[in-house]
Amino acid sequence: MDEIEILLVEDNPADLELTLRALKKNNIANKVQVAEDGEVALDFLFGQGQFADRNTDNKPKVVLLDLKLPKVDGLEVLRIIKADPKTQAIPVVVLTTSKQESDIIESYRLGVNSYIVKPVDFEKFVESVKELGMYWLLMNQPPM
Structure with a gap:
């Protein structure tokens, strides 16, 4: 399996499609693994369940994580x-519609690298995803 650059954890089909379109529009969609709930995301990261044969040394460069997910x-x-x-x-960016102060505080307490509230406007969303991709995939220097 090719190296995955982005683990996109999103259960809402419309938000998932928007995010993938925004990534594609910015030419950063070729190495994306989608997890439609928290359990699948954890299975992917830790090489469990359907991903038991995955080499977990190949970590994504960034996890884009929705907060409101089924299962976990x-x-x-x-x-x-x-x-x-x-x-x-692994850098984790919360990409959510939640503006609840308690979600923001808890995310940072748990170690999130960035918290972004999804813009409703598609063009603003595309721009946000472009900036996310540019920063986390190209500019950020992760530990080796």
């Missing part, structure tokens, strides 16, 4: 990622 919610996914030495260095 986004805050729990974030807590597990940041608590495990194998995954804690």
Whole structure:
């Protein structure tokens, strides 16, 4: 399997399609793994379930994480990622519609790298995703 650059964790089909379109429009969609709930995201990261044969040394460069997810919610996914030495260095960007102060505070307490509220306007959203991709995939220097 090719190296995955972005793990996109999103359960809303419309938001998923918008995000993928925005990534494509900015030429950063070729190495995206989609997880439609928190359980699939964790299985992917830790090489469990349907991803049991995946080489977990190939970590995504960034996780784009919605908070409102079925099975395992986004805050729990974030807590597990940041608590495990194998995954804690992976940058996690919360990309959500939630403007709740409690979600923002808890996300940062758990170690999120960035918290972005999804713009409603598609062009603004495309621009936000472009900036996200440019920063996390090209400019950010992760630990080796």
